[in-house]
Amino acid sequence: ATVSEPAQKCCTENIQPFLTSILEELMGPVSSGFTEVRSLFDKEVNEIIQDFQKTNDITKLKENMDQLMKLPFNSVKMEPCYLKVNLLQELLQDLKSRFKVYHIDFVIQRTQNFMQELMENAVYTFEQLFSPSRQADSAKVATTIEKVKLRVLK
Numbered sequence: 001a002t003v004s005e006p007a008q009k010c011c012t013e014n015i016q017p018f019l020t021s022i023l024e025e026l027m028g029p030v031s032s033g034f035t036e037v038r039s040l041f042d043k044e045v046n047e048i049i050q051d052f053q054k055t056n057d058i059t060k061l062k063e064n065m066d067q068l069m070k071l072p073f074n075s076v077k078m079e080p081c082y083l084k085v086n087l088l089q090e091l092l093q094d095l096k097s098r099f100k101v102y103h104i105d106f107v108i109q110r111t112q113n114f115m116q117e118l119m120e121n122a123v124y125t126f127e128q129l130f131s132p133s134r135q136a137d138s139a140k141v142a143t144t145i146e147k148v149k150l151r152v153l154k
Helices: 004-055 058-069 075-085 088-099 104-133 138-153
Strands: none
Touching (some): 004 075, 004 088, 004 104, 058 104, 058 138, 075 104, 088 104
16 A cells, blocks of 8 residues: 555656557567568468469479478578567667666567467468368469468458
8 A cells, every 4th residue: 555656656657658659669670570470471372372383283382381381480581570570679778778678588589489479370370271272173273372371361
């Protein structure tokens, strides 16, 4: 009871007025990182479509799909997504001094973990939606892949 009122007053006067601007500042790198995840997924699926249209090879399509399923764990391909979030390091340094925000690396790592999880969910959903269509007419496969990709990106 003794601490509650001064703590409430401190938060109301010294922290709450800045929360909106802090959130906006932090969301820039986070949003660009998640946008990069989306773009990477889109690019990889487009490459699968183009490869299939050139070869019309179902075996090669299966190999490409297997590679797509490994995408969230491919650190080289995911690196550009992760780098977008590294900008948080600079933004959080300022917050660290002003608001005593600690564990900056933890915030960045958790954000990168969420990005990897998002990619895992995207490739899993893509695979689940496309799986029944694999046995379809090979002329329709590229169109089906495109439709499934658009559905996942929604």
